[in-house]
Amino acid sequence: MFDLTPAELEALHLSVKVGLVSMLASLPVGFALAYLLARRDFPGKSLVNGVVLLPLVLPPVVTGLILLMLFGSQGPLGKFFEQTFGITFAFRWTGAALAAAVMGLPLMVRAMRLSIEAVDKRLEFASRTLGAKRWWTFVTITLPLSLPGIMAGAILSFAKSFGEFGATITFVSNIPGETQTLPIAIYSILQTPGGDGPAWRLALVSVVVSMIAIVGAEWVERRIRTKPA
């Protein structure tokens, strides 16, 4: 339909991979943070909240630079992950996924937190008085009731990841087949005189993928809502 070149297909494939991996990897982290912020009071809570939301407000290039300092091959966390898990972030697609996850986390946590806060605590108390253990109450009451927020958070995170540009290019640069996602490929093409044609083709591809993601998410959400509890 679009007659994509192999290089363009590679950028598309990489974008989807980065979007999905960053979204899936940030789900547990995002939910834990959202639950903590919604239900617990602890010293430094506003600090944690601030750090999570920071990438939303900071210029993405700054976020990328901070990631480069922390998770680059010379950064303390970069060295730790390399030695402990054998995961390298610098100039790898994993780094692109990390940047995308960090950029998407505030949106994810925000949506999840609102949804957890909206769960009626009395239902949880009722479950507990009827003899359910704490974790069982969580699994059967809190989790299902906050599912729409979890879904919304996941979609927002994927959406942000799919379009992420500034932090990614600053952190892991622009390597075709490794870190060159769709937005970076489009940017790269636009730097060339006469690159409007191919750039528009890739832009159209981005629109199609985004639409599929949005429509798909709507469909899943409807399924969740209509399913009897």
Next chain:
Amino acid sequence: MDYLATRKLIEPASRVSVLGNSLVLVVPKGDTLGVAIGPNFDLAGALKGRRLSLADPTGVPAGRYAQAALTSLGVWKNVESLVVRGDNVRAALTFVERKEAAAGIVYATDAALTDRVDIAGTFPATSHPPISYPLAIIVNNDSAEARAFRDFLLSAPAKAIYRRYGFAVR
């Protein structure tokens, strides 16, 4: 500029080029590569799998010159897989400053701005197209102000500023 000239978007008579630059191979401060720039020099071997940082050769001029230089010296094919592409030449320099890349190719003027890299060699001027910074007045904008600004950019005080930042002045 040629792209604009062929589309008749600049005043041809106003076009001049007084500035030049050179390309250098830089390494993080204190590091050495142990190779000298020359035909078929073993850059890939010296990098030992580490990264070479350039500006994006797809569109950024510094990257295109760097790719041209490496190609004419016969080493581009060997190092292509090690290249990381900054979205501009300063981004490419930053990766070397932060030791994320083992080496980089940037303009001499950019390398001169930081004390966190060492210059490991200068590419021969014949290895890449001449690096020049043409100046021309855009069609339908040939005003007295534009002329005055052009004259200033070509004046002795302006040339002194270019030289201070390491540009070659013709």
